[in-house]
Amino acid sequence: MTKLSVNINKIATLRNSRGGNNPDLIKVALDAERFGAEGITVHPRPDERHIRYQDVFDLKKVIQTEFNIEGNPKEQKFVELVLANKPAQVTLVPDTEGQLTSNHGWDTIKHQSYLKDIIAVFKAEGIRVSIFVDPSEEMVEAAQSTGTDRIELYTEAYASGFHEDKERAIKPYIKAAKLAEKLGLGINAGHDLDLHNLQYFSQNIPGLLEVSIGHALICDSLYFGLENTIQMYLRQKNG
Numbered sequence: 001m002t003k004l005s006v007n008i009n010k011i012a013t014l015r016n017s018r019g020g021n022n023p024d025l026i027k028v029a030l031d032a033e034r035f036g037a038e039g040i041t042v043h044p045r046p047d048e049r050h051i052r053y054q055d056v057f058d059l060k061k062v063i064q065t066e067f068n069i070e071g072n073p074k075e076q077k078f079v080e081l082v083l084a085n086k087p088a089q090v091t092l093v094p095d096t097e098g099q100l101t102s103n104h105g106w107d108t109i110k111h112q113s114y115l116k117d118i119i120a121v122f123k124a125e126g127i128r129v130s131i132f133v134d135p136s137e138e139m140v141e142a143a144q145s146t147g148t149d150r151i152e153l154y155t156e157a158y159a160s161g162f163h164e165d166k167e168r169a170i171k172p173y174i175k176a177a178k179l180a181e182k183l184g185l186g187i188n189a190g191h192d193l194d195l196h197n198l199q200y201f202s203q204n205i206p207g208l209l210e211v212s213i214g215h216a217l218i219c220d221s222l223y224f225g226l227e228n229t230i231q232m233y234l235r236q237k238n239g
């Protein structure tokens with residue numbers, strides 16, 4: 001069964017906007033788990049615009065479901081943060097500092113040697129590794145030889161094409177997922193998944209192990225409440 005990992009970056013965005021501790025990130029993470037979240041995802045960025053490095057230490061002490069930390073390992077502070085907290089999973093994302101949000105996957109051919117080395121560092125500590133990739137069979141093929149446990153399919157292109165032509169939008173993801181399965185790679189997915197596009201994605205992607213969803217879910221919770229929203233996403237995912 002595909003797991004829903006709730007990304008709480010945007011809770012931290014709201015908290016940081018006033019300098020205090022409201023909303024309380026730790027409380028939201030624990031409530032999200034109580035409401036049915038099957039994992040918690042955070043993406044501490046170098047500018048700490050939302051998730052702070054200290055948040056990761058605080059969350060690690062209390063999270064009961066799978067903890068997934070995302071980030072770019074070219075940032076040494078990120079590597080040290082992950083090794084110090086040993087989450088269930090680290091998701092390597094090739095974001096640079098100035099990006100508004102994640103907007104591309106790894107070039108697993110060009111960065112093959114680098115990825116091989118850094119993935120080995122995390123795996124030696126028993127941390128499962130996932131790498132963020134575009135839905136490209138070439139990139140998935142090359143991902144296998146990096147030694148990664150999983151890939152995370154970057155789903156922005158699916159989300160942006162969904163309303164116009166969902167069959168067309170999902171096609172590259174089905175191909176990439178079938179190849180990943182054949183190569184023995186675990187399959188995660190995320191970015192811009194929401195209440196409208198999640199069910200079709202999870203119904204059509206073979207071997208999907210985890211979806212990580214943040215922005216749309218937190219926005220939806222403003223209208224439906226966090227507990228109801230998490231239940232709605234779980235129903236869509238399992239539908």
Ligand SMILES: CC(=O)[C@@H](O)[C@H](O)COP(=O)(O)O
Nearest residue numbers: 009043093100101102190191
């Ligand atoms: C890797 C990815 O697509 C998202 O998990 C990312 O964490 C979103 O980052 P922001 O929440 O900073 O937009």
Ligand SMILES: NCC(=O)COP(=O)(O)O
Nearest residue numbers: 007190191192212214215
């Ligand atoms: N890896 C994707 C993630 O954690 C959340 O992405 P989004 O739902 O905030 O776009």
